[in-house]
Amino acid sequence: MTDDPPRSDDDTGAAPHVDSVDAFEKLTASDGTVLVDFYADWCGPCQLMAPTVDDLASESEATVVKLDVEAVPQVAAAYDVKSIPSFVVFEDGTPTERLVGMQDEEALRVAIE
Numbered sequence: 243m244t245d246d247p248p249r250s251d252d253d254t255g256a257a258p259h260v261d262s263v264d265a266f267e268k269l270t271a272s273d274g275t276v277l278v279d280f281y282a283d284w285c286g287p288c289q290l291m292a293p294t295v296d297d298l299a300s301e302s303e304a305t306v307v308k309l310d311v312e313a314v315p316q317v318a319a320a321y322d323v324k325s326i327p328s329f330v331v332f333e334d335g336t337p338t339e340r341l342v343g344m345q346d347e348e349a350l351r352v353a354i355e
């Protein structure tokens with residue numbers, strides 16, 4: 243992945259992964275709504291949430307991305323992510339909402355609307 247901010251519509255329905263601090267900063271500095279799914283590959287609840295996150299990425303006008311806390315720990319630390327899955331909503335570059343733990347699709351939809 244380049245350092246260009248990923249967009250949900252860049253992929254075939256799966257939420258794209260943010261794999262660098264620069265890409266994360268560019269993405270969250272952009273206008274609009276961004277939902278970041280902080281996860282880890284070994285996390286069972288994160289794996290259970292993956293299809294829901296991918297559905298949102300393909301259906302929502304918001305940008306929906308995944309960020310592996312072990313691949314980009316600096317970002318996880320900067321946003322005080324201590325439990326996963328965690329979801330942070332950014333509106334025009336500002337974090338506006340945080341959801342921690344398993345969430346149903348409706349809760350995530352409401353957060354990004």
